[in-house]
Amino acid sequence: MHKTEKMFVIHYAEVGLKGKNRVYFEKRLSRNIKLSLRGTGYLEVKRLHDRILVRLQSQTDVEEIEKRLRKVVGIAHFELVLCTKKNMTAIKDAAFTLTEGATFNSLKVETKRSDKSFPLTSPEISRDVGGYLIEKTGTRADMHKPERTFWIDISHQQAYLYTNKIKGVGGLPVSVSGKVLVMLSGGIDSPVAAWQMIKRGAKAVYIHFYSYPYTDKASLEKVIELTRILAESNYQSTIYLIPFSELQQVIVTKTPSPYRVLIYRRMMARIAEQVAATEEAEAVVTGESLAQVASQTLSNLRSIEAVVDIPILRPLIGFDKIDIIEIAEQIGTYDVSILPHQDCCSLFIPKHPATHATVGELDNVEKDLDIEALVEKAMIGIEKRIIDFA
Numbered sequence: 323m324h325k326t327e328k329m330f331v332i333h334y335a336e337v338g339l340k341g342k343n344r345v346y347f348e349k350r351l352s353r354n355i356k357l358s359l360r361g362t363g364y365l366e367v368k369r370l371h372d373r374i375l376v377r378l379q380s381q382t383d384v385e386e387i388e389k390r391l392r393k394v395v396g397i398a399h400f401e402l403v404l405c406t407k408k409n410m411t412a413i414k415d416a417a418f419t420l421t422e423g424a425t426f427n428s429l430k431v432e433t434k435r436s437d438k439s440f441p442l443t444s445p446e447i448s449r450d451v452g453g454y455l456i457e458k459t460g461t462r463a464d465m466h467k468p469e470r471t472f473w474i475d476i477s478h479q480q481a482y483l484y485t486n487k488i489k490g491v492g493g494l495p496v497s498v499s500g501k502v503l504v505m506l507s508g509g510i511d512s513p514v515a516a517w518q519m520i521k522r523g524a525k526a527v528y529i530h531f532y533s534y535p536y537t538d539k540a541s542l543e544k545v546i547e548l549t550r551i552l553a554e555s556n557y558q559s560t561i562y563l564i565p566f567s568e569l570q571q572v573i574v575t576k577t578p579s580p581y582r583v584l585i586y587r588r589m590m591a592r593i594a595e596q597v598a599a600t601e602e603a604e605a606v607v608t609g610e611s612l613a614q615v616a617s618q619t620l621s622n623l624r625s626i627e628a629v630v631d632i633p634i635l636r637p638l639i640g641f642d643k644i645d646i647i648e649i650a651e652q653i654g655t656y657d658v659s660i661l662p663h664q665d666c667c668s669l670f671i672p673k674h675p676a677t678h679a680t681v682g683e684l685d686n687v688e689k690d691l692d693i694e695a696l697v698e699k700a701m702i703g704i705e706k707r708i709i710d711f712a
């Protein structure tokens with residue numbers, strides 16, 4: 323019996339990645355994989371030419387590693403392989419080992435050869451190994467609908483064999499695209515918005531406004547838990563908690579009720595812009611989706627963002643609610659998002675908010691407010707917490 327080793331082989335999407343960019347991407351991905359696998363008892367994460375290996379120890383929890391790799395953004399697909407020497411007897415032995423414990427009536431072998439100096443061509447290897455497996459297992463070959471496929475990768479170093487390709491989440495390794503400040507509310511949408519940005523390689527930092535003691539503490543507990551879940555892909559995460567009730571009281575006494583939600587939003591945007599500056603985040607992200615609610619009409623979105631210079635990104639702008647819910651379920655935030663909580667913005671607001679406020683209208687409504695003082699006051703109560711997934 324030849325010596326074999328079980329390990330994970332990780333592939334990333336290479337489209338458009340060249341030169342220095344690619345090295346940076348790979349280094350970041352391998353660092354992120356290490357962050358993900360903390361505490362699983364893996365042996366080593368190793369960067370090769372076009373893939374990353376995760377070497378295991380005998381006591382490593384393989385299922386847990388698989389579960390965590392499924393959350394690492396930037397992975398296109400990965401597989402649990404049997405790695406062996408590059409000679410045909412060793413490869414056949416390893417292939418046979420992969421048949422153990424599996425029941426199937428037909429098979430196919432598919433070979434990929436990056437080492438062109440290997441004496442056999444890919445079809446020759448497939449045929450040879452296929453013939454051997456058929457003889458040993460009494461199954462038949464089926465090139466179109468095999469019940470089991472054996473993949474063989476002949477790389478420059480070793481041969482890798484596997485029977486199961488696992489799809490990764492895709493996207494780019496978190497942190498390669500800079501940093502964003504996500505306005506996280508405790509609802510369904512904003513965690514999904516955060517996820518969309520994380521998936522494109524942005525490191526998320528969060529800000530949450532709460533109205534305790536006017537509302538209960540549930541929204542705080544929810545955003546902390548949502549931040550933790552998202553940290554499975556975003557890793558160590560910072561969240562800023564901002565007390566909002568005093569500011570809301572001022573707004574209530576000084577502005578007509580149909581405009582209040584919009585004024586709340588403007589104040590949130592202003593405060594977020596300041597926090598983004600201290601964090602060196604390059605954009606603010608919200609979970610808004612076009613016309614989902616009254617405050618999210620085009621004119622309202624415009625009159626809110628008119629008061630800040632920082633770009634406000636809305637990754638869900640063109641999503642239907644049903645699609646947002648589906649993603650929330652996939653990433654594991656949905657069940658937390660639907661727990662009851664009192665939204666700070668539902669405080670002191672009318673049934674019929676303004677649906678098409680212009681910039682000028684809101685500027686006028688704000689004329690009796692000392693904006694700078696209000697922002698400053700909110701910033702005094704700011705609390706910063708660091709949250710990790712485990």
Ligand code: ATP
Binds near residue numbers: 506
């Ligand atoms: P969500 O499901 O994210 O709560 P929503 O459909 O309830 O969104 P709104 O309540 O209009 O929509 O909020 C729009 C966006 O404003 C949210 O997606 C979020 O990004 C931001 N936001 C709302 N309330 C808060 C809050 N208390 N703290 C931080 N951000 C908030």
Ligand code: MG
Binds near residue numbers: 665
């Ligand atoms: Mg909400």
